[in-house]
Amino acid sequence: MRRMRARWLWALSIGIAGAGCSAIMPAAKQDPFPVMNVTAERPPPGPDKVILTPSNIAITDKVQFELGKADLKPMSFPLLDEVVTVMKANPQIELVEIGGHTDITGGADLNRRLSQARAESVMKYLAAKGIKASRLTAKGFGPDVPVADNAYPDGQEANRRVEFLIVKQGPKKTVVKDE
Amino acid sequence: MSKHLAIAALLVSGCASGTDPKIRNEIGAKLSSAQTPIQACYQNQLYVNRKLRGMYVVQLAVNGESGAFTDISLRRDEPADPVLRFCVIAQLAKLRLDKPPGKRIEVDSIPIKFEPSNP
Numbered sequence: 001m002r003r004m005r006a007r008w009l010w011a012l013s014i015g016i017a018g019a020g021c022s023a024i025m026p027a028a029k030q031d032p033f034p035v036m037n038v039t040a041e042r043p044p045p046g047p048d049k050v051i052l053t054p055s056n057i058a059i060t061d062k063v064q065f066e067l068g069k070a071d072l073k074p075m076s077f078p079l080l081d082e083v084v085t086v087m088k089a090n091p092q093i094e095l096v097e098i099g100g101h102t103d104i105t106g107g108a109d110l111n112r113r114l115s116q117a118r119a120e121s122v123m124k125y126l127a128a129k130g131i132k133a134s135r136l137t138a139k140g141f142g143p144d145v146p147v148a149d150n151a152y153p154d155g156q157e158a159n160r161r162v163e164f165l166i167v168k169q170g171p172k173k174t175v176v177k178d179e
Numbered sequence: 180m181s182k183h184l185a186i187a188a189l190l191v192s193g194c195a196s197g198t199d200p201k202i203r204n205e206i207g208a209k210l211s212s213a214q215t216p217i218q219a220c221y222q223n224q225l226y227v228n229r230k231l232r233g234m235y236v237v238q239l240a241v242n243g244e245s246g247a248f249t250d251i252s253l254r255r256d257e258p259a260d261p262v263l264r265f266c267v268i269a270q271l272a273k274l275r276l277d278k279p280p281g282k283r284i285e286v287d288s289i290p291i292k293f294e295p296s297n298p
Binding site: 030031032033034035036037038039040041042043045051053058059060146147148149152154155157158 | 198206207210211214217218221222223225226227228229231236261262264265266286287288289290291292293294295296297
């Protein structure tokens with residue numbers, strides 16, 4: 001009897017070793033890694049929905065379009081007017097790429113065309129408000145440059161966006177002239 | 180019998196001892212190297228949402244053959260921002276141990292704390 005028990009224990013030991021720990025044992029409690037502290041400077045509080053960053057003109061609201069079309073919704077005019085104000089106040093910004101982006105729903109080619117048309121709509125609006133056309137370019141990326149996971153609705157929402165990327169800028173100019 | 184029990188205990192304790200300290204240090208070093216791009220992720224989103232802050236607890240695996248960081252997910256996501264989440268996971272997915280560990284290693288607790296540096 002004792003001999004059988006010993007054999008059983010031996011077999012159990014070998015089994016644990018052979019099957020791998022994770023197959024038999026519950027996951028071992030690991031010590032967490034040290035906390036990675038990530039800090040960054042946030043912009044000052046204010047009503048501004050448009051913030052000039054070193055690389056882009058960030059907007060805290062979304063540019064809205066008619067469903068499936070490139071027509072701007074009037075509710076987005078004040079937001080785009082703020083973009084105009086920032087560009088006029090910062091003549092050192094020599095070229096801004098207006099990027100149109102979509103989520104992955106629908107055909108990719110259709111989305112690329114739609115996002116191109118939407119970016120051009122925004123460009124036309126800014127130009128009509130007095131920004132020189134030579135400072136603007138429009139590009140539709142469709143679903144090709146996601147910033148969030150398209151597997152989730154909040155990710156799809158984040159991916160449907162217009163961005164204002166500063167492509168070229170010179171030294172900061174102190175004199176602001178009206179265009 | 181006590182000999183067999185001792186062997187069994189040894190094997191079991193081996194299972195629970197966790198990751199090899201050397202590999203753990205390498206993983207830690209790789210994580211540290213991602214701090215700057217992760218900070219850029221946070222900075223970009225702070226421009227859009229100045230209230231963004233909170234803790235992530237990341238879990239991931241290191242591929243035994245390639246050393247690549249895979250199966251990255253968040254066990255805890257306080258900022259709950261899809262863009263920050265995507266950006267951080269993309270940065271971690273770029274990491275790869277210089278020397279593949281030879282077996283898959285699972286890491287279940289990498290805390291990352293996001294906090295504005297100014298009030």
